[in-house]
Amino acid sequence: MAGKIKSLLALGAVVLTTAALAWAGADAPAQANGAPKPVITKAVKGEQCVEDTDFMRRNHMKLLNHQRDKTVIEGVRTKKHSLKECIECHASEKTGSVAAAKDDFCVSCHSYAAVKIDCFECHSTKPQGPMSMHPLNAETAHYKHKLAARTTSEASAEEMAGVAQ
Amino acid sequence: MSELNSMSNQAPESPERRRFVGAATAAAGLAIAPGVMLYQVAHGRPDDQPASSAVRWGMLVDSTKCATGCNDCVSACSTENGWTPVAESEHPRQAPQWIRKLELEDPLTQRETNLPMMCQHCAEPPCVDVCPTGASFKRADGIVLVNRHTCIGCRYCMMACPYKARSLVHEPLNDTQKPDVPRGMGCVEACTFCVQKVDRGDGNTACAEACTAAGHNALLFGDMNDPESEISRRLRELPTKQVRADLNLNLGVRYHGI
Amino acid sequence: MASITFREVEGSSLKYWLLFGFLGLFVLFGALAWNYMHHYGHVVTGMDNQIVWGLPHVFAVFLIVAASGALNVASIASVFNKPMYKPLAPLSAILALALMLGGLLVLVLDLGRSDRLIVAMTHFNFKSMFTWNVFLYSGFFGLVGVYLWTMLDRSVKSWSKAAGTAAFIWRLILTTGTGSLFGFLIARELYGTAMLAPMFIIMSFAYGLAIYLMVLVAAYAWTGRTLGDAVMTRLKTLLVVFVAAVLYFVVVHHMTNLYFAKYQAVEAFILRDGGLFTTLFWVGQIIIGCVAPLVILLSGLGKQRAWIMIACALVIVGGVAQMYVTIIGAQAFPLDMFPGLTEQSSFFDGEVHGYMPSVPELFLGLGGVAIALLATTFAVKVLRLLPVSLDDATVAKLEH
Numbered sequence: 001m002a003g004k005i006k007s008l009l010a011l012g013a014v015v016l017t018t019a020a021l022a023w024a025g026a027d028a029p030a031q032a033n034g035a036p037k038p039v040i041t042k043a044v045k046g047e048q049c050v051e052d053t054d055f056m057r058r059n060h061m062k063l064l065n066h067q068r069d070k071t072v073i074e075g076v077r078t079k080k081h082s083l084k085e086c087i088e089c090h091a092s093e094k095t096g097s098v099a100a101a102k103d104d105f106c107v108s109c110h111s112y113a114a115v116k117i118d119c120f121e122c123h124s125t126k127p128q129g130p131m132s133m134h135p136l137n138a139e140t141a142h143y144k145h146k147l148a149a150r151t152t153s154e155a156s157a158e159e160m161a162g163v164a165q
Numbered sequence: 166m167s168e169l170n171s172m173s174n175q176a177p178e179s180p181e182r183r184r185f186v187g188a189a190t191a192a193a194g195l196a197i198a199p200g201v202m203l204y205q206v207a208h209g210r211p212d213d214q215p216a217s218s219a220v221r222w223g224m225l226v227d228s229t230k231c232a233t234g235c236n237d238c239v240s241a242c243s244t245e246n247g248w249t250p251v252a253e254s255e256h257p258r259q260a261p262q263w264i265r266k267l268e269l270e271d272p273l274t275q276r277e278t279n280l281p282m283m284c285q286h287c288a289e290p291p292c293v294d295v296c297p298t299g300a301s302f303k304r305a306d307g308i309v310l311v312n313r314h315t316c317i318g319c320r321y322c323m324m325a326c327p328y329k330a331r332s333l334v335h336e337p338l339n340d341t342q343k344p345d346v347p348r349g350m351g352c353v354e355a356c357t358f359c360v361q362k363v364d365r366g367d368g369n370t371a372c373a374e375a376c377t378a379a380g381h382n383a384l385l386f387g388d389m390n391d392p393e394s395e396i397s398r399r400l401r402e403l404p405t406k407q408v409r410a411d412l413n414l415n416l417g418v419r420y421h422g423i
Numbered sequence: 424m425a426s427i428t429f430r431e432v433e434g435s436s437l438k439y440w441l442l443f444g445f446l447g448l449f450v451l452f453g454a455l456a457w458n459y460m461h462h463y464g465h466v467v468t469g470m471d472n473q474i475v476w477g478l479p480h481v482f483a484v485f486l487i488v489a490a491s492g493a494l495n496v497a498s499i500a501s502v503f504n505k506p507m508y509k510p511l512a513p514l515s516a517i518l519a520l521a522l523m524l525g526g527l528l529v530l531v532l533d534l535g536r537s538d539r540l541i542v543a544m545t546h547f548n549f550k551s552m553f554t555w556n557v558f559l560y561s562g563f564f565g566l567v568g569v570y571l572w573t574m575l576d577r578s579v580k581s582w583s584k585a586a587g588t589a590a591f592i593w594r595l596i597l598t599t600g601t602g603s604l605f606g607f608l609i610a611r612e613l614y615g616t617a618m619l620a621p622m623f624i625i626m627s628f629a630y631g632l633a634i635y636l637m638v639l640v641a642a643y644a645w646t647g648r649t650l651g652d653a654v655m656t657r658l659k660t661l662l663v664v665f666v667a668a669v670l671y672f673v674v675v676h677h678m679t680n681l682y683f684a685k686y687q688a689v690e691a692f693i694l695r696d697g698g699l700f701t702t703l704f705w706v707g708q709i710i711i712g713c714v715a716p717l718v719i720l721l722s723g724l725g726k727q728r729a730w731i732m733i734a735c736a737l738v739i740v741g742g743v744a745q746m747y748v749t750i751i752g753a754q755a756f757p758l759d760m761f762p763g764l765t766e767q768s769s770f771f772d773g774e775v776h777g778y779m780p781s782v783p784e785l786f787l788g789l790g791g792v793a794i795a796l797l798a799t800t801f802a803v804k805v806l807r808l809l810p811v812s813l814d815d816a817t818v819a820k821l822e823h
Binding site for chain 3: 334335
């Protein structure tokens, strides 16, 4: 039932958006390039997102919705799909936030797609700790150490394979 | 790396050596196993495990040790969970208070009692019963929480709570929330037994930590289901009461000295 | 049985549009008030963490209770087979729908997250009286809508009694649900009693009928149609019974509480020491809402239409006072967590909680009233709800 309503709502949103875009396009010929494209800044931390970029672009909301219920109701606190970890990596270097300025990671795309989110009415838009973006910050240092450890172990596995051959 | 390479270049290990390694591992395992269990008790469950109903978090408040005028538990809660202390709030009348100090006095005997009052984490929580959307819920480990994703701010839970433990966020918070503690205007909130700390494996709440740090030791947090836990031991020794025990809500917070 | 002609009101006069515009203005004010409250949060209201339900709830619950009561006239016609009430039934049904709409809008727009209404419609906790009410309210719209259809469309007229009976039973359950919103609360002394469900039902009879009478008289006076004394006398007598029953329930409720030591403090608060609440109880609820209307209606004054209207207005004012005392008075009295001890804290424990309603709250509530009246005003223009004449001769013919 809820799924049906959601898909109906989604359909409605698509129709309305298309209509609105068509209308806006017809009305403002001066803006030939349409709305300004979103600024997608590369995550400050890490090399690769927890899933493929294409997958994330289409499905991040499903992952977040699923994770939020697991976390809030059951107390499962895995980091992989948690909003807090998204913010850890994607907070802008300038504002330290994912939603403070219009070019920040979440806001930039969402205002382009005209999809209103209410995540940040309750969630902090900033990573833990005021200086967490600083490379010497304990949090970041900890994270880098972890990343480094992972890279090393992967590399060593390859080398091991090479040795075996 | 070079070490690994050099090892692989070595001759195959002798059977004796293998047996020795096996036995040593087993012995180490035996020696470590209780340690691992202790570690899990002390450091909570792994991230991917849901909260378990085998645990029931609870708190013992020893009001005989709760100091007059001391507000350390309240300040600690406010710092940990990011709510503005009432004294600093622009709208003190409407400011949320997750925990507050109560001063009681018997008008007959003038006996004074101090104690902190917060969500009592009932086993039969009236707020959960009345919540229309199921946003008010009790987690498997006994912690009563508000799911802010489904809270519509109807405040029926506040009408139902016999302890006035809940607050509505009356004004915008402007991104002042803690990353671990989401809060938002129009939603109801209350003490969470520092669920973020519990899940992290701290095994303690900010208020209890602050009380201990101040040397009062009036607050003790722990698993009431584990007969070996400190809180269970103390609850066996001390006479305790539940506030409004007549309602038979089976509270997670027990008071001594009231 | 003589047939009755129903006709839409013309609704083209300046007076009609003035009324329409006047009500529309209050709907607009209500919308602005909501927008203001929604934008700044409940910090701009008089509500706080002690008085969590304020003036909007007073209006909302009053309108919802009155809505189910307004249906009574129709129920008497179809369920109890009183032909005289048949011509009065369509207005009764539309008024019930309109009042319900107004009440629900106020209730919903006062939510902390009124933008999340869809959540309330998709997530249910069936142990909650609120959830039950969501279904009771939606069902009410459906059943009364069908009932109205059977009254307006001759082809489905034979279903009228069945639909009317269903709507009648539903409205009784609905008001039980509304009363139980408070009846099912353990925390506060004045709630947590089965008394509230039947008491709310009888209150709905009185408030709904008083509103119905005022709307009926206004509609006939302003459209120049004839409304005979026969109808007025019948409805007036009915109102007397309902108001007397309300008084009876209120007395029994408080007398019972007074007998129990644990309720004596809260009873003393409402009946003697509560300041505004005590005044509202005695002057508003008892004198204005019950005693004065009874005196007017039972004395010779009750023969004059103007006095009947005054009595109806008093019942409505008394009803709002009653809701204020029931909803806000009960919250103003501090929770007794430690019986026998005095309490003090930064969270106003142990002291009577003050409440000063803010302007947006008032306008949100009035907006609900306005939208109910606006919907009725519009409905009588587009639907054949009102008989062309309700003079004594026409009505007398129905009885035979």
